Amino acid sequence: LILINEDDKMGKITTMYIKINKLNNKIVNLFSSVQLTMILLALIIIASAVGTFIRIVDTYRSWWFILLLSLFWLNLFICTIKRLKLWRTKLPSVLTHLGLLTILAGALITSLFGERGFLIVYKGYRQDTFIKRDGTFKELDFKLRLDDFSIEWEDSGAKGLSSAAHIKTFKSKITILENDMPVFVRTIEVNRPLTYKGYGFYQASYDREGLRWTGLDVVKDPAGAPVVFSGFIVLNIGIILSLYLGQKNRDKGGNK
Amino acid sequence: LAAILYFSRLIFKPQQLSNAATVLMSIGFVLHTCYIVSRWYVSRRLPIVSLYETIVFFVWSMVLIYLFLEKVYKLKYLEISVSVLAALVLAYTSVLDKSIRPLMPALKSNWIFIHVISYFIGYAGCALSFILSICYLFVRRKEVSGGSLAWRLDDLSYRLIGFAFPFLTIGLTSGAVWAKVAWGSYWSWDPKETWALITWLIYATYLHLRIVRKWQALPCAYVSIIGFLCLLFTFLGVNYLLKGLHSYL
Numbered sequence: 216l217i218l219i220n221e222d223d224k225m226g227k228i229t230t231m232y233i234k235i236n237k238l239n240n241k242i243v244n245l246f247s248s249v250q251l252t253m254i255l256l257a258l259i260i261i262a263s264a265v266g267t268f269i270r271i272v273d274t275y276r277s278w279w280f281i282l283l284l285s286l287f288w289l290n291l292f293i294c295t296i297k298r299l300k301l302w303r304t305k306l307p308s309v310l311t312h313l314g315l316l317t318i319l320a321g322a323l324i325t326s327l328f329g330e331r332g333f334l335i336v337y338k339g340y341r342q343d344t345f346i347k348r349d350g351t352f353k354e355l356d357f358k359l360r361l362d363d364f365s366i367e368w369e370d371s372g373a374k375g376l377s378s379a380a381h382i383k384t385f386k387s388k389i390t391i392l393e394n395d396m397p398v399f400v401r402t403i404e405v406n407r408p409l410t411y412k413g414y415g416f417y418q419a420s421y422d423r424e425g426l427r428w429t430g431l432d433v434v435k436d437p438a439g440a441p442v443v444f445s446g447f448i449v450l451n452i453g454i455i456l457s458l459y460l461g462q463k464n465r466d467k468g469g470n471k
Numbered sequence: 472l473a474a475i476l477y478f479s480r481l482i483f484k485p486q487q488l489s490n491a492a493t494v495l496m497s498i499g500f501v502l503h504t505c506y507i508v509s510r511w512y513v514s515r516r517l518p519i520v521s522l523y524e525t526i527v528f529f530v531w532s533m534v535l536i537y538l539f540l541e542k543v544y545k546l547k548y549l550e551i552s553v554s555v556l557a558a559l560v561l562a563y564t565s566v567l568d569k570s571i572r573p574l575m576p577a578l579k580s581n582w583i584f585i586h587v588i589s590y591f592i593g594y595a596g597c598a599l600s601f602i603l604s605i606c607y608l609f610v611r612r613k614e615v616s617g618g619s620l621a622w623r624l625d626d627l628s629y630r631l632i633g634f635a636f637p638f639l640t641i642g643l644t645s646g647a648v649w650a651k652v653a654w655g656s657y658w659s660w661d662p663k664e665t666w667a668l669i670t671w672l673i674y675a676t677y678l679h680l681r682i683v684r685k686w687q688a689l690p691c692a693y694v695s696i697i698g699f700l701c702l703l704f705t706f707l708g709v710n711y712l713l714k715g716l717h718s719y720l
Contacts (some may be wrong), residue, residue, distance in 0.1 A: 249679070252679075253676065256672055256675075256676055259672070260669050260672055260673065261702070262667075263660075263665050263668065263669055264666075264669055266665065267659070267666065267709075268663040270593070273472055275660045322658065325656075331655070331656065355627075381575070382575065382576060383576070384576045384579070385576060397669035405576040405577050405578065405579070405653060406576070406579055406580045406652055406653050408652065408655065415655055417653070417654060417655040428539065430589050432655045434656060436656070440651055440657060442659075443647075444648060444651075445655055447644040447647065447648065449698055450640065450644065451637070451641060451644060454636065454637050454640050455637045458633045458636055458637055458678075459637070463698075
């Protein structure tokens with residue numbers, strides 16, 4: 216590019232513009248490089264591996280781990296954007312990476328807007344407050360009443376089962392109350408949570424001495440989980456397409 | 472019944488004649504299948520729940536994939552290593568708790584089938600790829616570079632990871648969906664989850680090295696070996712060394 220400018224001022228602005236453009240290109244190139252992906256991946260792998268052994272420090276919520284994930288996201292984003300033009304030929308690969316980006320974005324939504332806590336409710340009593348992860352309390356605008364808590368045991372005489380007693384399931388019979396008026400009754404079991412007004416209640420623990428109370432995990436995450444799960448679907452489709460179709464294409468190429 | 476199975480496996484250990492070995496291996500496989508089906512019938516659920524059952528299922532899928540490879544790719548020289556490994560692993564399972572137990576409450580979910588089955592098919596593929604990579608390292612030393620056997624081993628190892636990776640992905644994501652149903656959050660950085668993610672990332676790196684960077688056989692063989700060691704750590708090491716939510720396995 217050759218620029219002839221009579222006006223000195225204009226020339227300066229033009230060179231500055233070119234410089235900024237170059238810097239911009241450099242940043243884009245850096246973030247779209249596979250080398251950077253590999254370095255980031257290696258760091259994420261090492262950090263998460265170490266994090267499983269050293270549990271005193273919460274690696275996965277530390278600022279530098281989140282920074283690593285953000286850089287990884289940006290890197291992936293730019294690489295995927297660059298490939299969007301080629302989507303006709305590289306659809307599986309684009310889908311895979313879009314899926315991953317969606318999953319990470321969903322995880323961010325969960326960590327920003329999600330709530331997580333725990334509550335205990337005694338048999339016959341009502342509860343409308345749960346304790347959040349950070350130790351603060353939060354009041355719900357409805358109440359839970361525990362009507363009954365019970366443990367069901369596996370039939371020990373059943374065919375082929377060992378004789379020791381085994382727990383079949385824990386059951387918490389819960390009534391939801393709005394303005395102290397019962398709305399509905401539902402039984403919570405493991406793998407069978409109750410959801411009301413965006414809050415999910417999950418069977419988590421119980422009173423081992425007298426079955427007088429039940430402990431429920433409280434989770435609110437209306438936006439994050441659906442985003443993550445749709446990311447899962449896109450990711451799986453992308454990976455299946457790219458590895459099984461890619462294999463076929465390669466076979467054809469090999470035969471030629 | 473399991474004992475008969477071990478015997479049928481151990482017989483073909485010293486076998487050198489490849490046709491006879493294939494026949495014996497197929498017989499072993501049929502017996503193995505009968506064993507799994509009978510256990511299924513007795514327990515009235517898919518036998519993929521306890522550590523013992525999952526390892527038995529893992530060996531079963533490994534032999535199945537191997538027999539398939541043998542048929543399609545006319546792969547003959549791996550019989551001994553695969554059958555020795557199968558026999559050793561099954562011998563190891565004889566010291567584990569074999570009793571049929573009812574499912575604990577957290578495991579009572581339909582997600583268990585898709586999660587466990589896809590994971591162990593994936594594991595079996597990765598294990599075979601691991602064997603091929605190790606064979607590759609040995610063959611490479613003997614052969615002049617560019618030897619056809621080494622090339623085939625390397626190529627098959629890559630194909631197996633390509634086959635296994637989607638299963639690992641289904642296993643990981645279905646596990647996350649199940650975790651949401653059972654525990655309320657789809658990801659909690661539990662050691663097992665974290666190591667499964669690490670394994671997944673290593674195999675993803677392997678595929679990128681192969682496809683994008685066009686790396687060749689030797690470094691890839693090392694990555695495949697590292698990937699499988701991580702996988703083993705995820706499956707067994709985490710249970711023994713680290714505490715977490717997956718403690719029932």
